[in-house]
Amino acid sequence: MKIIAFGASTSSTSINKALATYAANLADNVEVQILDINDYTVPIFSEDLEKDIGHAEGAKAFLDDLAQADAYVISYAEHNGHYPAAYKNLFDWVSRIDRDIFKSKPAVYLATSPGAGGAQSVLAAATASAGFFGGNVKASISVPSFYDNFDMETGKVTNATIATEIQEAVATLLA
Template structure:
């Protein structure tokens, strides 16, 4: 099973990328490829830009990665209660290639933040709209107060309850 994992953020020290990487690697025997959204540059989406430039290379490369996967672990950063602008823009471009971009493949949606909210608003948005993009949501987990429950030096979850929720979410990809 090939899992594509990424944090929906362009931060070089993304806590969401760390969470997605950790969770995807819990799937025994999986080949995990971790994406960095910075590797998929695209202009700001608009129909006018699309008419002018067609489908940008960054969107095509991102979409090709989605096609190559058997499953996904996506951890969503939250900016002002919603998706980060960079992720939403890339997502919009990819949906123009094929709105059914997840092709009925299993997805685990995660979210985290340094604060107690755990980016629950954006997680709810992603889960709520998943069917439009043919994502088969197997699990969703919000991780509040990231730095209190995750050791960035070791890459390990230090909270047993959250570790179990993430392990269960990862296991759902094989179910």
């Protein structure tokens, strides 16, 4: 089994990438591949540009990499209550190639932020729209106050309750 994980963020110090990496690596006896959305460069989407260039190469590469997964762990960053612009733009390009992006493969959706809200708004949006894009969300978890609940040095959740929630969520991918 292969789990592909990524943080929907372009930050080089992304807390969402750290959380997705932690969660995906909780699964035993699986191959884990961590993607960095910075590796999939695409121009700002427009229908006019799509007519001119066709499908953006970065979007095709991202979709090809996603296709290699048996399951996903995605942690959504939140910018002003929504997806970060870079992730939304990549997603828009990819969905023009194949709207069934996630092919009904099991997924765990996560979100975190430094604040007490834990990026709940973007997690709710991602979970609510998943079915339109072939998403098969088995569990979704918001992690509030990231730096109070995660040790960036060790790459681990420090809050026992949250750690158990994430472990149980990841186990649903293996069922």
